[in-house]
Amino acid sequence: KAGVTQTPRYLIKTRGQQVTLSCSPISGHRSVSWYQQTPGQGLQFLFEYFSETQRNKGNFPGRFSGRQFSNSRSEMNVSTLELGDSALYLCASSFDRNTEAFFGQGTRLTVV
Amino acid sequence: AQSVTQLGSHVSVSEGALVLLRCNYSSSVPPYLFWYVQYPNQGLQLLLKYTTGATLVKGINGFEAEFKKSETSFHLTKPSAHMSDAAEYFCAVSSPIKAAGNKLTFGGGTRVLVKP
Numbered sequence: 001k002a003g004v005t006q007t008p009r010y011l012i013k014t015r016g017q018q019v020t021l022s023c024s025p026i027s028g029h030r031s032v033s034w035y036q037q038t039p040g041q042g043l044q045f046l047f048e049y050f051s052e053t054q055r056n057k058g059n060f061p062g063r064f065s066g067r068q069f070s071n072s073r074s075e076m077n078v079s080t081l082e083l084g085d086s087a088l089y090l091c092a093s094s095f096d097r098n099t100e101a102f103f104g105q106g107t108r109l110t111v112v
Numbered sequence: 113a114q115s116v117t118q119l120g121s122h123v124s125v126s127e128g129a130l131v132l133l134r135c136n137y138s139s140s141v142p143p144y145l146f147w148y149v150q151y152p153n154q155g156l157q158l159l160l161k162y163t164t165g166a167t168l169v170k171g172i173n174g175f176e177a178e179f180k181k182s183e184t185s186f187h188l189t190k191p192s193a194h195m196s197d198a199a200e201y202f203c204a205v206s207s208p209i210k211a212a213g214n215k216l217t218f219g220g221g222t223r224v225l226v227k228p
Contacts, residue, residue, distance in 0.1 A: 097210060097213060103156040
């Protein structure tokens with residue numbers, strides 16, 4: 001069974017640009033969550049999508065958005081990038097509520 | 113709101129020695145508890161989890177953790193450290209309440225160094 005796939009693995013963007021990250025969950029999983037990992041703030045929850053609906057949202061500005069498609073694949077978008085958005089962005093997929101979360105390898109975003 | 117505190121951001125152990133990583137949580141309802149491990153430039157891998165039932169939970173790679181409700185703790189142990197255990201470890205909680213979905217709240221992490 002294929003694991004959670006995140007693309008791209010590495011990304012360099014310039015301040016003010018926007019970026020889209022992609023996550024393909026494990027086949028059959030309907031829940032996709034996104035996390036931001038930084039040395040200063042640690043692992044922080046961004047949002048969760050379940051069957052194409054945002055089910056939960058963390059405390060991030062509106063520049064951070066996401067969506068989920070009918071095949072459960074998810075994208076997150078960050079607009080007007082700031083230097084502080086440099087981080088490892090992790091995607092996790094779960095079959096259903098309160099079931100084990102499987103993480104992808106992450107996308108490392110560097111904003112210059 | 114839930115929170116997780118991991119005591120010690122760095123732990124150094126000798127190969128073959130006991131590994132003990134501490135985790136305390138705060139939650140208005142008994143949460144689900146998890147330990148994850150992260151190797152450099154990798155995602156998170158689940159070591160073990162506690163939802164209900166037996167409070168001593170065994171996980172992969174020889175790790176185990178005990179849920180102590182009275183102490184609001186979920187410490188992770190391994191009797192004998194191996195060089196391959198060098199990584200960062202994260203304790204996490206989630207709420208059993210339906211509306212909370214699958215949101216995980218993580219502790220700050222503990223980086224483990226294993227000395228030969």
